[in-house]
Amino acid sequence: MIVIRLDRMLADRKMQLQELSDxxxxxxxxxxxxxxxxxxxxxxxxxxxxxxxxxCQPGDLLEYDPSSSRE
Amino acid sequence: MFIYNEQRFTLLLKVTAIVVKLIYLLSILGLVLGVVGFGVLVWIDPERLTFVLSDLPIETIRFDDFIVNLEELFGDQSIALKTPALLVAVSTAIGSLVGLASIRQLNLILKDVRAKIPFSTANTKRFFTLSYITILSAFVSPILGSLIRYSLVTQFDITARLQFFPTLSVLFFGVLLYLLAHIFSYGAHLQEEVDGTV
Incomplete structure (x- = not known):
């Protein structure tokens, strides 16, 4: 399945979700x-x-994990 | 090309709500009449509901497409109305119950449409239920009607057979509702996709 790495990117950029939302x-x-x-x-x-x-690039946010699948 | 007009749609919803309320009241009345009528008729002596045809204040009756002269055809034969009347009461009660069940589904659909969530899984189920009720009615209603006619006709020297054929218009409407339910099922799937998209 495709895994979103938004939390990792936010941590790297030291940005809060509220700030990104704005x-x-x-x-x-x-x-x-x-x-x-x-x-x-x-x-x-x-x-x-x-x-x-x-x-960043889309590839930094999205990652394909073949070991897990979507329900 | 069809263009969605919200004002017209809101008006249509209001008119539908009024019609649904009227049908709801009629169904309640039908149910009460059917149940009370059945309860009263059961206790009435069958003799009190038996009439000599030539004594009736009418000379002719219309039966399906025929105008029947009562005295000419039946002379002083009598007709017992208890069984047909009981069947009419049962048919009325069943018809009203079916009406109430349909209205409940329709009301819930209208509520969701007013809340602007028409394409939901719940509405899909309601449309399927409505279609099953309508298709079943197309078969049950003629059977009850046929039983009532049979109970009347067999009292005379007439060879009658129990015959019933589904009401095609109701059956067609039921099939249309079934197709609509499938369309709503696809709509609900699309709605889920849209709701899950950021």
Whole structure:
């Protein structure tokens, strides 16, 4: 399954979820769901905004883990 | 091309809510009449509900597509109405119960539509329930009607057979509701996808 590494990126950038929420215009609840892997999909526009705010590549946020699968 | 008009849709919802309330009241009335009628009829002596046809203040009756002259055809034969009346009471009560069950589902659907969450798993289930009720009614209603006619006709020297055929219009409506339930099922799936997308 695809694992979101948002928590790691936030820690690297020393950024809070609230700050990211203000920068990308996505609610904390949705970002929290994204961080904990509770979402089914992510829009390119959201991914672009997050990459822009964190100054990173999509590959830094997304990781494929073949050992686990989505329910 | 169909364009969604919220004002028109809200008006439609209001009108539907009024119609549903009217049907609900009629169903309650039908249920009370059916149950009370059955309770009263059971205790009535069958003789009191037996009438000599030539004594009735009517000369002709319409039976399906035929106009029957009572005296000409039946002379002074009598007709017992207790069994047919009991069947009518039972049919009314069953019809009203079916109506109430349908209205409950319809009310819950309307509530979700008003809350702007029409494509939910719960609504899909409700549409499936409505379609099953409607399809079943298309078969049960003619059977009850046929039983009532049979109980009347067999009292005379008429060879009658129990015949029933599903009401095609109701059956068609039930199938349409079944298709609609499948459309809602797909809609609910799409809604889940959208809700799970950030």
């Amino acid at each position: 920068l990308v215009g996505v609610s904390i609840a949705n970002l929290s769901n994204l961080k904990t892997g509770k979402v089914r999909a992510i829009r390119f526009s959201t991914l672009e905004s997050i990459c822009d705010a964190l100054n």
